[in-house]
Every structure is written in C-alpha cells, then in structure tokens.
Amino acid sequence: xxxxxxxxxxxxxxxxxxxxxxxxxxxxxxxxxxxxxxxxxxxxxxxxxxxxxxxxxxxxxxxxxxxxxxxxxxxxxxxxxxxxxxxxxxxxxxxxxxxxxxxxxxxxxxxxxxxxxxxxxxxxxxxxxxxxxxxxxxxxxxxxxxxxxxxxxxxxxxxxxxxxxxxxxxxxxxxxxxxxxxxxxxxxxxxxxxxxxxxxxxxxxxxxxxxxxxxxxxxxxxxxxxxxxxxxxxxxxxxxxxxxxxxxxxxxxxxxxxxxxxxxxxxxxxxxxxxxxxxxxxxxxxxxxxxxxxxxxxxxxxxxxxxxxxxxxxxxxxxxxxxxxxxxxxxxxxxxxxxxxxxxxxxxxxxxxxxxxxxxxxxxxxxxxxxxxxxxxxxxxxxxxxxxxxxxxxxxxxxxxxx
Amino acid sequence: xxxxxxxxxxxxxxxxxxxxxxxxxxxxxxxxxxxxxxxxxxxxxxxxxxxxxxxxxxxxxxxxxxxxxxxxxxxxxxxxxxxxxx
Numbered sequence: 001x002x003x004x005x006x007x008x009x010x011x012x013x014x015x016x017x018x019x020x021x022x023x024x025x026x027x028x029x030x031x032x033x034x035x036x037x038x039x040x041x042x043x044x045x046x047x048x049x050x051x052x053x054x055x056x057x058x059x060x061x062x063x064x065x066x067x068x069x070x071x072x073x074x075x076x077x078x079x080x081x082x083x084x085x086x087x088x089x090x091x092x093x094x095x096x097x098x099x100x101x102x103x104x105x106x107x108x109x110x111x112x113x114x115x116x117x118x119x120x121x122x123x124x125x126x127x128x129x130x131x132x133x134x135x136x137x138x139x140x141x142x143x144x145x146x147x148x149x150x151x152x153x154x155x156x157x158x159x160x161x162x163x164x165x166x167x168x169x170x171x172x173x174x175x176x177x178x179x180x181x182x183x184x185x186x187x188x189x190x191x192x193x194x195x196x197x198x199x200x201x202x203x204x205x206x207x208x209x210x211x212x213x214x215x216x217x218x219x220x221x222x223x224x225x226x227x228x229x230x231x232x233x234x235x236x237x238x239x240x241x242x243x244x245x246x247x248x249x250x251x252x253x254x255x256x257x258x259x260x261x262x263x264x265x266x267x268x269x270x271x272x273x274x275x276x277x278x279x280x281x282x283x284x285x286x287x288x289x290x291x292x293x294x295x296x297x298x299x300x301x302x303x304x305x306x307x308x309x310x311x312x313x314x315x316x317x318x319x320x321x322x323x324x325x326x327x328x329x330x331x332x333x334x335x336x337x338x339x340x341x342x343x344x345x346x347x348x349x350x351x352x353x354x355x356x357x358x359x360x361x362x363x364x365x366x367x368x369x370x371x372x373x374x375x376x377x378x379x380x381x382x383x384x385x386x387x388x389x390x391x392x393x394x395x396x397x398x399x400x401x402x403x
Numbered sequence: 404x405x406x407x408x409x410x411x412x413x414x415x416x417x418x419x420x421x422x423x424x425x426x427x428x429x430x431x432x433x434x435x436x437x438x439x440x441x442x443x444x445x446x447x448x449x450x451x452x453x454x455x456x457x458x459x460x461x462x463x464x465x466x467x468x469x470x471x472x473x474x475x476x477x478x479x480x481x482x483x484x485x486x487x488x489x
Contacts, residue, residue, distance in 0.1 A: 021443070022439075022440040022441065022442055022443050023439075023440075025439075025440055025443070025469065026439030026440055029439065029469055029470060029471050030439075030471060032471075034469075034470070035469050036466075036467060036468050036469065037465060037466070037467060038443065038465065038466035038469055039445070039465050039466075040443050040444045040445045040464070041445065045443060
C-alpha cells in the first residue's frame with residue numbers, strides 16, 4: 001500500500017555530498033522529511049524521498065553547505081510528464097477503466113449447485129428464462145421474484161438462493177426432501193394389472209380373493225385390504241403379497257423391405273470459433289457445401305480461472321457431409337433386424353416377467369415384413385389400488401391388529 | 404511470576420525511554436529511540452542513542468527506514484558494538 005501511495009505521489013533518488021552528509025540526514029528527519037533506502041556509495045549518501053519534499057531539501061542544503069543532486073525520478077507524476085505528448089496512453093487508460101467498469105456490471109459466470117434430482121441443464125435453462133445467464137446485465141430488479149419463479153418452474157425445490165458476487169451469479173438449489181413415509185390413513189387392495197390364470201397367491205397381509213387355477217381379468221381383486229375378524233367385524237389394512245399368474249402378451253415388429261440410411265463421408269471440415277462474452281466470432285473462413293446434407297459436432301474448451309469459467313471459450317465445429325443410400329432388405333437381413341429388435345424389447349419390457357414360451361408368426365406385404373410374437377409368461381400380476389371409503393364407513397382403531 | 408526486570412524486557416521504548424534494539428538473524432537491525440546517525444558508510448553504520456552509540460559493521464548496509472526515533476538497517480551484519488555506553 002505504501003509503495004502504491006509513493007508511486008502515485010512520485011519520489012526521487014538523490015545524493016548528498018559534502019563534509020557531514022550524516023548530519024544533514026539527521027536534520028532532515030528532525031524537520032519531519034521522510035527519507036528511506038539510505039545507501040552509502042563512494043563517499044556520498046544516496047536517499048529516497050517524496051518529490052514534493054525536494055525543494056525544501058534543496059533549501060536546507062544551501063544553508064548547511066552540502067550538495068544534493070537528483071539521481072533518478074520515479075512515480076506517476078514523472079511518468080505523465082514524460083508521456084504528456086502521447087495522447088493514446090490516457091485515452092487507452094480511460095477506455096480501459098470504462099470497459100472494465102462496464103463489463104464488471106454483467107454476469108459472466110452462473111454457478112449452479114445443489115442439484116441432485118433435478119438436471120443441471122434444466123436448472124440452467126430455467127435460470128436463463130428468468131434472465132440469469134452469461135452476458136446478462138447483473139442488476140436484478142427483484143431477486144425474490146426470480147427465486148419464486150424459479151422454484152415454481154423447477155418443481156421439487158424447497159428453496160433457491162440467488163446471490164451476485166462480482167460477475168458471478170451463485171444459484172444454490174435446495175431440493176425438497178422426498179416423503180418416504182407411508183400415509184397410514186390410506187389403505188390398499190391388490191388388483192390384477194392384466195388378464196391371466198393364477199398359479200398361486202402369496203399373501204403377507206390382507207385376505208386372498210383368488211386361488212391357484214382361477215382366471216382373472218384386469219382390475220379383479222386379488223388380495224383385499226378388508227379383513228374379517230373372528231368377532232364378525234371388518235377392519236382395514238393394506239394388502240401385501242404377490243400373485244403369480246400365467247399371462248399372454250402380443251408384440252408386432254415390422255422391418256421395411258427397403259431401407260434408406262445416411263452415413264458420414266470420410267472427410268470433414270473443421271472450423272474454429274471464439275466465444276467472447278457471448279458473441280461468437282469465426283476464426284476461420286472455411287465454407288461448406290450448401291447443397292449437401294451435413295451434420296455438425298461441437299467441442300468447446302473454456303478458460304477456467306480458480307475454478308470459475310471465464311466468458312471466453314474456443315469452439316471447434318466439425319462438419320461431416322452425409323451420404324444417403326438405399327438398400328433392399330432380404331429375408332436373412334430382415335430376420336437379423338427382427339431378432340435384434342425382439343431382444344431389445346424383451347430386455348426392456350419383459351425384464352420383470354419370466355418368458356415360458358413364444359410363438360412367432362411371420363407375414364409379408366409389399367413394403368414390410370411383419371413378425372407377430374405371442375409371449376407366454378409367468379409374472380406377478382398384482383398392483384396396489386387405493387381403497388375408497390364412504391363417509392359413513394365406521395372404522396374402529398381398537399380392532400386394528402398390529403403385526 | 405514476572406519480575407520488574409522481565410517486564411522491562413518486553414515493554415517498548417515509549418514506556419522505558421531507553422533504546423530498544425532488535426536483531427533478526429544477521430540481516431536486519433532495528434533501533435528504537437535513536438537520536439540520529441553518527442556515521443554512515445557501506446560497511447559501518449553508527450547510530451546515536453540517549454545511552455551511547457550503537458555501531459553495526461557488515462556489508463551492503465542500507466537504511467531502509469529513518470525516522471526521528473527509529474532506524475531500520477538491512478544488509479549482512481557481522482558485528483555490533485555498543486560504544487560510550489552509560
């Protein structure tokens with residue numbers, strides 16, 4: 001700080017020669033003139049002092065019969081005097097201060113953290129819609145308003161904190177804790193989610209309404225939450241258990257007889273762009289064919305400084321030309337494509353079922369091959385359904401049997 | 404328990420009115436309560452105090468700060484002498 005102040009006010013190196021230079025230095029300190037960096041070189045003393053003290057020092061030196069001589073001048077006043085003919089320097093300095101002040105009023109980095117259940121891109125998108133994005137003017141009219149709107153837009157959020165720290169907007173999202181506790185006032189039956197023939201019912205809680213060999217349709221009651229006690233009254237409980245049944249499902253797969261597809265050409269055009277404060281500037285002028293089908297991939301490398309991303313990045317664009325081809329699909333290729341599609345379907349849609357058997361029926365028309373597959377499975381067909389109660393239903397909690 | 408002498412050892416010049424000398428390694432010497440310079444060359448600095456003269460001998464000696472009551476000397480100090488001490 002002291003160095004900055006001295007630089008701003010200007011200081012000089014001067015030498016003191018004569019019979020008693022030490023006495024003159026003592027005199028200067030007595031008179032309140034601050035001197036520092038006192039050196040002795042070849043019989044003379046060299047000191048530093050503020051520029052404005054020098055006239056007074058000269059006056060004292062004449063009285064004390066010592067000679068003072070300026071060796072070097074330092075600091076801003078001397079720099080300005082030396083460069084007073086260079087108009088560009090002050091103009092540049094003023095422009096720098098203006099641009100610096102102007103740019104510091106904008107948001108150049110949005111730091112969103114605390115998101116776990118909500119996707120980061122969704123949170124960023126919502127904040128952008130509300131005016132919190134890189135390049136936005138940093139004066140937010142109502143932080144509270146933005147917070148409330150963001151909370152409504154994002155949904156499962158208990159609180160959002162928005163703070164502006166310089167050119168950084170910090171968005172802390174606190175997601176609401178999910179209520180995992182079961183509501184004890186709601187009770188459930190277990191009903192059939194599809195048609196099937198019951199193999200067996202494993203009841204953990206409630207009363208079974210079906211036995212092995214019974215045929216059930218979608219929505220039939222399998223395990224009831226109503227339990228009849230020995231005393232003849234009815235109590236409510238949540239049904240728990242699994243009902244294993246034989247089920248049938250049908251799927252249709254189609255493979256076109258002629259397929260059209262696009263593939264990349266070997267060559268690609270790579271272009272570089274700079275992103276400066278939200279403005280995209282092309283660094284290379286490579287043109288692409290306007291008539292050709294093409295697809296672009298972007299890779300961005302940003303400038304990070306102390307964990308914060310600067311609003312300057314280099315974007316590489318790779319443009320690939322697409323070559324469109326058509327091909328006739330023969331029986332063998334159609335079979336292969338069908339097998340691949342069937343495997344995917346079974347992996348995602350039949351993972352909770354045990355496939356016992358499947359019957360495949362193949363038909364052909366002018367355009368497609370069709371494969372109708374009938375699956376025979378074993379699966380748990382039970383699903384929970386809330387018990388809707390009438391208002392006059394009497395429920396005696398004392399009769400509720402706890403496990 | 405602190406004796407009067409122990410307390411005097413740690414109190415600054417303003418309270419004792421006696422010169423306080425501090426040496427850090429052989430690179431830095433501070434004298435509080437000085438009365439000015441008696442002699443200054445690049446191998447010797449003699450500092451006047453109320454109780455005598457403190458002489459520091461060495462090489463590349465620089466007075467980095469000089470005020471009415473304190474002197475700070477930087478450089479390679481080889482020897483310190485207390486002359487004409489009361």
